[in-house]
Structure formats: C-alpha cells, structure tokens
Amino acid sequence: MTDPAPDFEEFVVGCGPRLIRVAWLLTGDRHLAEDLLQTVLAKVWPKWHRLADNHPEAYVRKALVNTHASWWRRRWRGELPHGELPERAAGGDPFAAVDLEQSLAAAVRRLPARQRAVVVLRYFEDLSVEEVAMTLGCSTGTVKSQASRALRTLQSRLPVDEQAWGGERRVRS
Known part of the structure; x- marks a missing residue:
C-alpha cells in the first residue's frame, strides 16, 4: 500500500477552508468546527x-454532517442560552452587515x-x-x-425591513 500522505495533505490544504466553513456553519462555533473537521479527517485518513x-x-462533507448529527444527539439540552439584542440607533448603522450575519448565523x-444541514449544503455551499x-x-x-421548512422558519425569525440596505432588502433583528 502506498503512502497517502502527499495526496491527503494537498486535499486538506486545498479544501480545508471550505470544509472548515461547512463545519462552522453546522456547529456555530469556531473551536467546535475545528474539532469536528479534525475528527472527520482522522476518520478519513485510513480510508x-x-x-x-x-x-x-x-x-x-457528508461525514461532517453525520458526525455533527451524532454529536448533536448526544449533547445535553437542559439549557438553551438566548438573549435580547439591543435596539439599533436611528440612522446608518456601521455594523449592520455584522449584525445581519450574526442574526442569520444564530437563526441557522x-x-x-x-x-440546518440542508441549508448549509444548499445555500452556503x-x-x-x-x-x-x-x-x-x-x-x-x-x-x-x-x-x-427551514426558509419559512428563518423568514419568521428574521422579519424583513423594506428599507434599502446596500442595494438589498435589510433584515431587522
């Protein structure tokens, strides 16, 4: 059997940024995403x-979704953290794009x-x-x-504001 290291290394370097993004979108946490990707790559290496x-x-990608699902099923869900977002000041908000990204990521x-897996793979990937x-x-x-169903849920959680925002419709938090 030949050493798979060079091809595997090239794959990880080439696809790593896309795969870590998928993992982050699935987990919502950079550190968990890195752990998830590392776990999956460790499983893939021998094969x-x-x-x-x-x-x-x-x-x-499929292994990421499946591994995340198994982690998710095992996780205790006794507490669900949530918080109220502060009201926005009137006028142009210099942080609108960041707020929109964070609101969307939280809703996803x-x-x-x-x-979530369907949304991540279909619309983000x-x-x-x-x-x-x-x-x-x-x-x-x-x-x-x-x-x-996911888009309907996201739409209900992120009401749309008709004001123009960067040429696009703006989401209110």
Missing part, C-alpha cells in the same frame, strides 16, 4: 487510498439538525438539490421540503 479518486470532498444554528440529496442520503423531495 484515503479508496476515497482519493471518488469525490473525497463530498464524502468529507437554531434550526433542527437536518434542516451552493450544491444542487441532487448533490445535497446524495450527500445526505435522502431523496430530492426531502431536500426540497426540508429547505422549504
């Missing part, structure tokens, strides 16, 4: 000689695990419905229905 030629990035993290279905091991109809 690398079989995976290297068969879309390893898709395999690793509150979605059920399956819906820009995968097609078919690719998401293949990654999650479900039908395209399931992907569409989960995406629809």
Whole structure:
C-alpha cells in the first residue's frame, strides 16, 4: 500500500477552508468546527487510498454532517442560552452587515439538525438539490421540503425591513 500522505495533505490544504466553513456553519462555533473537521479527517485518513479518486470532498462533507448529527444527539439540552439584542440607533448603522450575519448565523444554528444541514449544503455551499440529496442520503423531495421548512422558519425569525440596505432588502433583528 502506498503512502497517502502527499495526496491527503494537498486535499486538506486545498479544501480545508471550505470544509472548515461547512463545519462552522453546522456547529456555530469556531473551536467546535475545528474539532469536528479534525475528527472527520482522522476518520478519513485510513480510508484515503479508496476515497482519493471518488469525490473525497463530498464524502468529507457528508461525514461532517453525520458526525455533527451524532454529536448533536448526544449533547445535553437542559439549557438553551438566548438573549435580547439591543435596539439599533436611528440612522446608518456601521455594523449592520455584522449584525445581519450574526442574526442569520444564530437563526441557522437554531434550526433542527437536518434542516440546518440542508441549508448549509444548499445555500452556503451552493450544491444542487441532487448533490445535497446524495450527500445526505435522502431523496430530492426531502431536500426540497426540508429547505422549504427551514426558509419559512428563518423568514419568521428574521422579519424583513423594506428599507434599502446596500442595494438589498435589510433584515431587522
């Protein structure tokens, strides 16, 4: 058996930023995302000689979703931290983009695990419905229905303000 180290190293360097982003979107925490990705890469390493030629990035994304789901199922959920966001000052808000990003990220993290996985893969990773279905091991109809439910939930949690914001519709927190 040949040493998979060089190919694996190239893969991690090339795809690492995208994979850490997927992990962060799934976990909502940079440190947990790094732990999740490291755990998955440690699982993939021994199988690398079989995976290297068969879309390893898709395999690793699916492993990220599955590993995160197993972590999520084991986690104690006795407390759910939440807080009120302060009211915004009138006029132009120099931190509007950051507020929007944080509000959206928080709303995505509150979605059920399956819906969050669909949203992350479909809209943040820009995968097609078919690719998401293949990654999650479900039908395209399931992907569409989960995406629809997730978007409806996000819309209800992030009411839209009709004021123009950078040429786009602005979300109120």
